[in-house]
Amino acid sequence: MGRPTIAIIGAGFAGYNAARVLARRMPDSEVVLVNPTDYFLYLPLLPEVAAGILDPRRVTVSIPGTLRKVRLLLGSVDSVRLEEKQLTYIDPEGDRGELSFDRVLLTTGSVNKLLPIPGVAKYAHGFRNIAEALYLRDHITRQIELADNTDDPEERAARLTFVVVGAGYTGTEVTAQGVLMTKALCKEHPRLAGQQARWLLVDTAPRVLPGLGESLSRTADRVLRQRGVKIRTQTSVAEATDDHVRLSDDTVVPTRSLIWCVGVRPEPLISGLGSPTTKGRIDVDEYLQVPGHDHVFACGDVAAVPDLTRPGEITPMTAQHAQRQGVRAALNIAASLGIGERRPYEHHDLGFVVDLGGWTSAADPLHIPLSGLPAKVVTRGYHLYSLPGNRGRTAASWLTETAFGRQGVQLGLVRGKDVPLDTDTPMGAVTPNP
Missing domain, CATH: 3.50.50.100 (FAD/NAD(P)-binding domain)
Incomplete structure (x- = not known):
């Protein structure tokens, strides 16, 4: 089939780790990581940034600097056409682009969970x-x-x-x-x-x-x-x-x-795919594959992954699960292209x-x-x-x-209007410049 293109949407715990595994496992394929920023954000240390203990750069890991065999496509995906195997994205300057793929992994993460409370x-x-x-x-x-x-x-x-x-x-x-x-x-x-x-x-x-x-x-x-x-x-x-x-x-x-x-809710891109969801998360099987689409995989916060350790339930939205699901999804994508064998995702919390x-x-x-x-x-x-x-x-x-x-000083880098709570922007994303 030639040199396959594997698109990964989102560079959170799931997407970043999937890209890293695929770059090693599939050296003859093109792994494209689509993300609105050029870094992986290590969320567990974010409270220390807010408390003035860590510089923001300490919790942001450069994608080009650590995933050298992965192509970074800077932009926010606004639509995915599963049947046509195409996605569209908007780059940080507001320009629109398209990408065709042979396999796609949805790992767009989550956004703030809002409740209908006045104010x-x-x-x-x-x-x-x-x-x-x-x-x-x-x-x-x-x-x-x-x-x-x-x-x-x-x-x-x-x-x-x-x-x-x-x-x-x-x-x-x-x-x-x-x-x-x-x-x-x-x-x-x-x-x-x-x-x-x-x-x-x-x-x-x-x-x-x-x-x-x-x-x-x-x-x-x-x-x-x-x-x-x-x-x-x-x-x-x-x-x-x-x-x-x-x-x-x-x-x-x-x-x-x-x-x-x-709390959080799945990134709203998922609702426009037309695939069945559970609690807003796209349904996948134990192999992290979207039913009815052999070329589509999903994991992390956006996916309702069956929890094989607790029959009838889905895995919680944690970094621990997202990271390990990203690795398993990458290996199963490779298996779908003839490298290795696919296996179900099963993980006991450590x-x-x-x-x-x-x-x-x-x-x-x-x-x-x-x-x-x-x-x-x-x-x-x-x-x-x-x-x-x-x-x-x-x-x-x-x-x-x-x-x-x-050090207790105001930097004045971010204004209140730049970080509205009511937004569908995925975590780590930036708003396109006009």
Whole structure:
């Protein structure tokens, strides 16, 4: 059939790892990775970017620099014609292009999950990409500085109050890092001496980290409460305005900061493909193949992958599953082109790590519960191992932050209007220039 073209849409955990495997497995094919940015974003360390611990470059891994045998096609895919084996994309300057393929892997990731709550789309701040993390870092710093400016005690209290919605993996880490960040910032302002920022973590679930094990949940809950975080479980947001949040129990919380970590939903491109979906995720079989389309594969957050370890369920939207599904999808694509044999995707979780800032983490490697410094060592070791690049620079940044502390300054690189919560832009994407 000549030199086949394999298109991979999205360079998240699934797409990046699939491209890396295919470049090695299929040297005689053209592997094209279509992505709106030229980097792979290591999402688990994004809270440390927002907290001023890591430079954004430490969590962004260059695609051209690490996948030298892969062609990077810079752009956002806006349509895929499965039968015609073609996709269309828009590059960062707004120009449209087309790409024909012999095989396609859909790994477009996810976007912020919105709920029909008045004011949330306008006043909440999301947390899914570099721009949102940088904006949040500036926003938190700005609120501390404006709290120092004012002589109005009510305004000061509101600016020193931060509400995080969603006590899952991201919300818990953002809260844990944020508390330490605001504590350090307040010390730099004599007028705020003796005052501490108030952090409120809200979730409809009965406990923190509801999707993870009990040991991780207990450790995170204990650490957050010790730092003064108010945890409101089985509670949601009923309304958001520019100066307060009203909770589902009618409690009114004066604040200028609503941080939205409720969860994610599949990237909207999937809904236009015309293929069956489950909870918005495109249906695939155990081989990560879209039924009825032998040349179409999907994995990661956009795919409803059957969980063979839990019959009748689909795999959760985690980086651990996405990374391993990307590898398996690549091998099965190679098998469909005559290299190797296809195999079903099956993976048992090996445990999770949750960085709680400072010298504290929660981890259960191989389901062995750890907390405190041992968990911190495991957590940072895991992240360094999982990073496909920048390991030395990231380790050096951690050492520098430990020795000299974080820098609390506003960079002013991202404005609020540039990071709207109500957007269908996939994580890491950039809006085309006019």
